[in-house]
Amino acid sequence: MANNLTDTPPVCDYEGSDYRTRFWENQGREYEDLTERIALQRLMPPTGDTLIEIGAGFGRLADEYRGYKRVVLFDYSRTLLREAQQILGDDPKFIYVAGDWYKMPFVDGLFDTLVQIRTIHHAADVPTLFQQLARIIRPKGNYVLEFANKQNLKAMLRYMLGKQKWSPYTHEPVEFVELNFDFHPKYIQEQLRHVEFEPEQILTTSHYRIGFLKRTIPTSFLVWLDSLVQFTGKWWQLTPSVFIHSLSPTSGKLSEPDQFFACPECATPLQTMSESVLHCSTCDLDWGCDKGLYDFKEPIPSKS
Ligand SMILES: C[S@@+](CC[C@H](N)C(=O)[O-])C[C@H]1O[C@@H](n2cnc3c(N)ncnc32)[C@H](O)[C@@H]1O
Numbered sequence: 001m002a003n004n005l006t007d008t009p010p011v012c013d014y015e016g017s018d019y020r021t022r023f024w025e026n027q028g029r030e031y032e033d034l035t036e037r038i039a040l041q042r043l044m045p046p047t048g049d050t051l052i053e054i055g056a057g058f059g060r061l062a063d064e065y066r067g068y069k070r071v072v073l074f075d076y077s078r079t080l081l082r083e084a085q086q087i088l089g090d091d092p093k094f095i096y097v098a099g100d101w102y103k104m105p106f107v108d109g110l111f112d113t114l115v116q117i118r119t120i121h122h123a124a125d126v127p128t129l130f131q132q133l134a135r136i137i138r139p140k141g142n143y144v145l146e147f148a149n150k151q152n153l154k155a156m157l158r159y160m161l162g163k164q165k166w167s168p169y170t171h172e173p174v175e176f177v178e179l180n181f182d183f184h185p186k187y188i189q190e191q192l193r194h195v196e197f198e199p200e201q202i203l204t205t206s207h208y209r210i211g212f213l214k215r216t217i218p219t220s221f222l223v224w225l226d227s228l229v230q231f232t233g234k235w236w237q238l239t240p241s242v243f244i245h246s247l248s249p250t251s252g253k254l255s256e257p258d259q260f261f262a263c264p265e266c267a268t269p270l271q272t273m274s275e276s277v278l279h280c281s282t283c284d285l286d287w288g289c290d291k292g293l294y295d296f297k298e299p300i301p302s303k304s
Contacts, residue, residue, distance in 0.1 A: 005298075006265060008102040012122035012179040014077035020058045031214055033060070034223045035205045036117060036146065036241070039230055040064055043144045043201060043245040048112045052136070054101055055119025059084030062094065068113070072097055072106075081293055099296035103264035104132045105287070109253035110260065112138050117146040121181050126173070126191050134195035135267070139252040143197055145244050146205075150174050150182035152240045185237045188244060197246040204233035206241040261287070264296045 023029070040061065047067035056062070056073035058080045065071045074097045075081050081096045088094050099105050102125065114133055123129050133143060151168045158164035166174045171190070173181040189199050207229055208214070208222050233242060261270045263280035270278040270287065277300070278287045288300040 006103070008100055009123075009125040009128065010179060011076055011100055014057070014075075014080055016079050017077060019080060020060075020083060024060065028214065030219050031222055031226075032206055032209065032241075034219070035226045035230075036243075037061065037064060038223070038227045039146070039203045039205050039243040040115070040117070040144060042203060042230070043142075043243055044113060044115060045142055050111050051113040051115065052106075052111050054114060054116040054133070055122070056081075056084065057119075059088055059094075061115075061117065062088055065115075066093075069093065070095060072111075074099060074101070074104075076100055076297070078293065078295065078297075085292060095294070096292055097294045097296065099264055101132060102128050103296070104136050105261050105264040105270075105294075105296035106136045107255045107259045107262045107269050108135050108267070109138045110136050110255040112141050114141065114143045116144070120145060120183070121148040122179055123181065124175075124179060126183075126188075127194065130191055130195045130197070134197065134248065137248045137252075138254055139248060140250050141248040143192075143246045143248065145188070145246070147188055147242055147244070148182045149204075149237055149240055149242045150184050151237065153238045154240070155182075156238070185242055185244075188242075192244070192246050196249045198249075199244055199246045201245045202233040202237065203230040203243040204237050204239040204241070205230060205243060206239050209240060261294070261296075263287070 050070045051065050051068040052072040052074055054074050056075050059073055062073060071093050072095045073081060073084050078098045081098055085096055114137055137143065155164060155168040159168055171184045171187045173183050173187060175181050192199055205226060207226050213222060259269045261278055262268060263270055263283055263285065265285065266282050268280050268282040270280055273279045276289050285299040286302050288295050
């Protein structure tokens with residue numbers, strides 16, 4: 001039995017987190033939420049077969065995916081996925097999966113759309129993450145990524161005034177707090193091309209993320225102003241938040257219709273043993289599903 005689990009980069013763990021109530025609910029972030037939805041709607045095909053949101057949290061954006069037949073909400077935090085389950089109810093289109101994005105538990109070429117918003121800032125190893133995404137996406141699939149931009153106006157100003165040591169102009173990621181990174185737009189594009197994703201369109205969001213403006217200008221008007229200038233992302237990116245849409249190559253693997261989950265350790269397609277057990281014949285590991293939540297964070301004790 002080969003069940004020595006492989007090491008992966010560190011994870012920013014939201015298990016037990018109050019992220020929804022602490023960060024979103026009644027926290028004055030309607031402007032950010034609405035501008036992100038507009039950018040997502042502009043970049044993501046509205047309908048399709050199978051979509052995954054990577055780092056979906058409590059499913060804040062799940063209602064944007066109603067045009068898809070199957071929607072995987074994937075996150076490391078079981079707690080947040082349970083909240084998503086409660087909020088979204090029994091809609092069978094939603095599939096809740098706990099796991100680590102460095103070990104995606106899906107077969108090759110499964111998804112036609114990947115979405116990742118407000119999460120890559122927790123990625124200590126972007127190349128490994130992108131390799132996984134390139135494996136699970138279908139040929140000519142869509143990847144919509146939002147990332148925290150290190151080359152934003154505030155960082156440029158702070159750097160000029162000597163209030164910040166790191167340069168917003170150099171391409172390497174900056175870890176400003178442990179497991180929290182800002183990225184240069186050029187770095188993200190380089191890494192995407194490295195796995196043969198082709199960046200197509202860039203939008204900038206949160207142009208007016210300034211406390212004074214958010215307090216004095218009606219949110220709907222500020223959101224409208226933001227929506228007008230998001231397209232300038234094609235030429236320059238100076239906002240704290242940037243969206244980028246990429247396409248995967250036209251050639252590549254397409255999953256078999258009857259396959260879905262794969263072993264997070266070795267990527268072998270898993271066999272369904274029962275409603276609650278999936279088995280990897282290569283590693284001889286069992287993976288569980290409890291009350292609608294597939295869990296690939298650690299294997300369950302084998303019954304055999
Ligand atoms: C700031 S929250 C964003 C949640 C959601 N995208 C949103 O915008 O509301 C970041 C999410 O990334 C998830 N995450 C961080 N590292 C992860 C990893 N290695 N694998 C899967 N999810 C991860 C966290 O559990 C958390 O739910």
